[in-house]
Amino acid sequence: MSKRIDVKDLNVYYGSFLAVEGVNISIEAKSVTAFIGPSGCGKSTFLRTLNRMHEVLPGARVEGEVLLDGDNLYGAGVDPVTVRSQVGMVFQRPNPFPTMSIRDNVLAGVKLNNKRITKGAADALVEKSLRAANLWNEVKDRLEKPGSGLSGGQQQRLCIARAIAVEPQVILMDEPCSALDPISTLAVEDLINELKDEYTVVIVTHNMQQAARVSDKTAFFNIAGTGKPGKLIEFADTTTIFNNPSQKATEDYVSGRFG
Amino acid sequence: MTTNSLTTSQGAGRAGDKVFSGATLAAGCLILLVLFGVALFLVIQAIPALVAPPADIQGGHGFFAYIGPIVVGTLIAAVIALVIATPVAIGVALFISHYAPRKLASGLGYVVDLLAAIPSVVYGAWGAAFLAPQISPAYNWLASTMGWLPIFQGPASATGKTILTASIVLSVMVLPIITSLSREIFLQTPKLHEEAALALGATRWEMIKMAVLPFGRPGIVSAVMLGLGRALGETMAVALVLSSGVLTASLIQSGNQTIAAEIALNFPEASGLKVSTLIAAGLVLFVITLGVNMIARWIITRHKEFSGAN
Numbered sequence: 078m079s080k081r082i083d084v085k086d087l088n089v090y091y092g093s094f095l096a097v098e099g100v101n102i103s104i105e106a107k108s109v110t111a112f113i114g115p116s117g118c119g120k121s122t123f124l125r126t127l128n129r130m131h132e133v134l135p136g137a138r139v140e141g142e143v144l145l146d147g148d149n150l151y152g153a154g155v156d157p158v159t160v161r162s163q164v165g166m167v168f169q170r171p172n173p174f175p176t177m178s179i180r181d182n183v184l185a186g187v188k189l190n191n192k193r194i195t196k197g198a199a200d201a202l203v204e205k206s207l208r209a210a211n212l213w214n215e216v217k218d219r220l221e222k223p224g225s226g227l228s229g230g231q232q233q234r235l236c237i238a239r240a241i242a243v244e245p246q247v248i249l250m251d252e253p254c255s256a257l258d259p260i261s262t263l264a265v266e267d268l269i270n271e272l273k274d275e276y277t278v279v280i281v282t283h284n285m286q287q288a289a290r291v292s293d294k295t296a297f298f299n300i301a302g303t304g305k306p307g308k309l310i311e312f313a314d315t316t317t318i319f320n321n322p323s324q325k326a327t328e329d330y331v332s333g334r335f336g
Numbered sequence: 337m338t339t340n341s342l343t344t345s346q347g348a349g350r351a352g353d354k355v356f357s358g359a360t361l362a363a364g365c366l367i368l369l370v371l372f373g374v375a376l377f378l379v380i381q382a383i384p385a386l387v388a389p390p391a392d393i394q395g396g397h398g399f400f401a402y403i404g405p406i407v408v409g410t411l412i413a414a415v416i417a418l419v420i421a422t423p424v425a426i427g428v429a430l431f432i433s434h435y436a437p438r439k440l441a442s443g444l445g446y447v448v449d450l451l452a453a454i455p456s457v458v459y460g461a462w463g464a465a466f467l468a469p470q471i472s473p474a475y476n477w478l479a480s481t482m483g484w485l486p487i488f489q490g491p492a493s494a495t496g497k498t499i500l501t502a503s504i505v506l507s508v509m510v511l512p513i514i515t516s517l518s519r520e521i522f523l524q525t526p527k528l529h530e531e532a533a534l535a536l537g538a539t540r541w542e543m544i545k546m547a548v549l550p551f552g553r554p555g556i557v558s559a560v561m562l563g564l565g566r567a568l569g570e571t572m573a574v575a576l577v578l579s580s581g582v583l584t585a586s587l588i589q590s591g592n593q594t595i596a597a598e599i600a601l602n603f604p605e606a607s608g609l610k611v612s613t614l615i616a617a618g619l620v621l622f623v624i625t626l627g628v629n630m631i632a633r634w635i636i637t638r639h640k641e642f643s644g645a646n
Contacts, residue, residue, distance in 0.1 A: 128535065130531065130534065130535055133530075133531065133534060135438065158537050158538070158539050159537070161534060161535055161536065161537040161538075162536070162537030163537075165535065165536070166531075166535035168528065168531065168532065168535075170528060172526075172528040172529055172531070172532040173532075174529060174532065174533075174546060174547065174550070175529070175550075175551070176550035176551065176553075177550075185533070185536060185546060186536035186537060186538075189536060189537055189538050189539075189542050190537070190539070190542070236532070239532075239536065240535075240536070243536060243537065
């Protein structure tokens with residue numbers, strides 16, 4: 078239940094502005110890959126091209142190929158809706174649907190596209206997803222309460238439960254812990270470690286310790302200056318990136334001698 | 337004895353604060369006073385009609401026999417107008433906020449707002465002179481094919497000046513109110529929730545059902561209620577379009593009357609008890625709109641826990 082991602086010569090645009098240039102990267106199935114780099118270097122933008130969420134913004138487009146187990150996400154006739162049901166996403170700020178209960182939030186993706194599900198199967202799926210997100214024990218007695226009543230960390234784990242309930246091949250996480258306190262962050266990081274047994278996980282983070290803690294491989298993105306496109310500088314095993322990077326820019330960034 | 341140094345005021349700047357808070361308080365009180373004054377005026381002036389012997393009231397069977405049919409007529413006209421206008425308005429609002437290309441959206445939004453700027457007497461004239469004759473063949477068809485339904489019972493009005501025509505004109509008039517308010521609400525849907533739905537693999541329509549409509553629900557209810565307020569109180573258009581008469585179930589015959597049009601048509605020549613009767617009718621309209629607004633508030637607060645405001 079997980080697929081690999083191969084990106085070939087990807088350019089990402091906002092209108093005529095080239096935001097990310099010439100990315101080539103191969104992300105293994107059932108691994109955790111971290112994207113690090115300074116603000117504005119295009120790592121979040123690039124992440125959003127991996128499930129075609131980039132093009133939700135007006136004027137946004139890409140050139141190049143993103144292959145999910147060999148199938149091009151940007152091939153002719155590919156419906157972004159299909160892509161997104163295979164490549165799930167967790168956002169920077171927790172965003173459970175405020176008008177839905179905790180239970181309905183978990184089932185939100187499952188009930189899409191007119192899919193029907195029996196109550197028994199739904200109950201089982203809710204429990205399974207919430208358990209997988211390490212949230213079951215905290216919410217099992219209040220499944221009918223609104224998701225917005227949970228704490229920030231719980232909301233983010235609810236969003237992860239919602240993403241894995243649709244059984245995607247890949248889970249993208251865009252700075253999932255940046256709005257969370259250290260304890261909630263730890264809970265989410267533990268969860269990421271468990272998720273990689275079943276899913277391919279790609280995480281954008283500003284926190285280098287977090288990248289070092291959770292990821293198998295790390296990609297460092299950088300930008301030459303304002304208005305220039307972001308580029309993938311180096312992609313290697315996480316230990317290599319942090320201890321023995323081959324690029325000077327990577328070494329400067331991970332050791333804090335940036336700029 | 338030491339004095340608390342924190343108690344000495346700096347003076348400067350506080351005066352402006354006091355003036356401003358006084359001004360806002362006055363404005364708030366003024367609204368209440370006006371509302372109270374209007375209500376008081378209506379009640380005092382209406383009392384003679386309410387206590388008068390039934391035979392003296394127009395129709396000869398007392399005030400409630402007089403007002404009942406036109407209350408029903410008012411509600412029929414307003415409800416039909418909303419049933420027509422609400423789905424169209426929400427559709428247009430969604431098109432403008434989520435489907436149309438940006439340039440078309442702003443142009444269309446502007447045109448819809450223009451609809452609200454047309455004076456109601458113009459709508460009335462349009463309804464009476466253009467829409468009514470154009471639509472009367474459709475009424476004939478309704479009478480011949482669905483005449484077994486009491487609401488479409490024939491013979492259809494030859495002029496087309498029926499309560500249904502008035503309702504259609506009213507629906508065009510409330511359309512811009514509901515559309516602009518809903519559009520503003522839909523545009524305020526948090527991007528976060530829209531993207532959450534899309535990232536789960538929702539189509540655009542599913543995203544709207546999941547994120548936009550639930551978020552906008554209280555706003556839609558308020559917009560519809562504002563539209564209802566306008567439809568209930570609209571006078572000129574109904575007075576011009578509707579060829580009024582006694583309460584009839586058929587929507588395609590002449591007949592029926594609304595409170596606002598009844599007051600407008602009869603007030604100039606009224607005197608004595610007749611004036612009281614018309615003002616009492618106005619009081620009834622006032623109470624109906626008040627009731628409608630309270631129901632709307634109740635609907636909005638009922639789901640507060642899930643409103644997204646927390």
